[in-house]
Amino acid sequence: MIRLIHAADLHLDAPFAALSTERGSERREEQRSLLERLADLCERTQADLVLLSGDLFDSDRPYYETTQALARTLGAMKARVFIAPGNHDFYSPRSAWASLAWPENVHIFSSAEIESVELPGLGCVVHGAAFTAPYCDQPPLRGFRAPDDGAVHLMVLHGDVDGNGRYGSITSSDIAASGLSYLALGHIHTCSGLQKAGDTYWAYPGCPEGRGFDELGDKGVLSGGVEPGAALMDFVPLCSRRYEILTVDVSRGATPQAALEAALPGDARRDIYRILLTGESGIDGLDLDALEAVAAPRFYSVTLRDQTRVRRDLWSRADEDTLTGLFLRRMRANLDAPENGGDRALVEKAVRFGLAALENGEDCCP
Known part of the structure; x- marks a missing residue:
């Protein structure tokens, strides 16, 4: 089995900017x-190949220091490295791919047409192609067929499966x-x-380091092995930090601050969080500066967004000569009904749902 690491989209x-x-x-x-973490993984797994699929x-x-760091790290690996430039770092005569002297163990695909590199010692052929412009309208795999010669045929590509033609x-298929x-x-x-x-296995490893709240949770690479008819990639x-979004209902505590403190995770000092504050707040809204002071020490970076709604008097329309007024009067009568056991919260919840339905909206729903 050929041991390999598959990574992409380091960016x-x-x-x-956020x-x-x-x-x-x-x-x-x-x-x-x-x-460095990628190089450590390569050493630990004794990878034969590192496949880097663009961007x-x-x-x-x-x-310049970034290109030097990449070249130095890849050159120190004992594995063979194959790179297929993507739409962000496309290959051109002026690109770092063409202008820098890359280590001997690194092969960079430089054409939009598929190239092939034979590795007889591994019983393997690595195919690949490059973006040569920010867009590629040509389906890179269309019409390709690897020969049935007993070798393990791998391919490194940057592309969109069943997606955007650009x-x-x-x-x-x-x-x-x-x-x-x-x-x-x-x-x-x-x-x-x-x-x-x-019979072909394929995968996206995703980006190994999140850059925004559209890239949540753990990020990393794929590592494993491939042999004829089988693949196992874990x-x-x-990533050094994670992006996460946390929703906090400020109505669930004695105060918004208490609700926030109760919801904060205990092990996120290295992470970047966006906290969405929901539920009901007072007529003057939330003191976001005070709440941010509570949350900030728990994270590497945190932003708070106020998505609360102003608390309303549930019974303010009870005297109206309308269907809403009739509904509220009957529900208020239920507050003292023995079958409710004095469960005011249950009645108020039912009132909110009822008002939402009558007003043809969801503003009142918990």
Whole structure:
């Protein structure tokens, strides 16, 4: 079995514009440290191959120190490394892929047409292609068929399975017809897990380091092995920080601050959180500065968003000569009904749902 690591979408030198200037700079440094964690994984697993499926850089003009760090780290690996540039870091004569002297163990695919590299010592052939512009309208796998020669055929591509035609569209039928043992893809930032079309296994590892709240939770790479007719690829988290979204109903505590404190996780000091405050608040709304002071020490970075609604008097329309007024009068009578056992909260909840239905909206629903 060929041992391999599959990674993609590092997006080195991403701006992290939503963070402060200081935090953004720290995050870019942490992205570079991701390379060391990748190298450690390569050493631990004794990988034969490292397949990097594009968008290693966030743009076609990365910082010089970033390209040096990547070249140095990849060159120190004992594995053979194959890179298929993506739409963010596309191959061109002026790109870092062409202008830098890359280590001997690194092969960079440089054409939009599929190239093939034979590795007789591993009984393997690695195929791949590159983005040569920010967009690729040509389906890169269309018409490809690996020879039935007993070798393990791998391919490294940046592309979109059954998706946008501008980013190297790949169909499931193209994958099934490819004759590949494993197709290592990049472009989608969520790990797909191991998939199969026909006899071909394929996967997206997702991005190994989140950059925003559209990239939540653990991020990492795929590591495992491939042999003729079989593949086993496990997700390995490598991110230094996680992005998470937490919803807090401020109505559930004696005060909004108490509700927030009760909901905060206890082990998120390295993580980046967005907290959505929901439920009912007082007529003057929430004191976000005070609530942020409570939350800030628990996280690397946190933002609060007020999505509460102003508390309303449930019974304010009870005297109206309307269907709503009749409903409220009857429900108020239920407050003292023996069968409710004095459960005021239950009656009030029923009132909110009833008002929402009568007003043809959901503003009152808990």
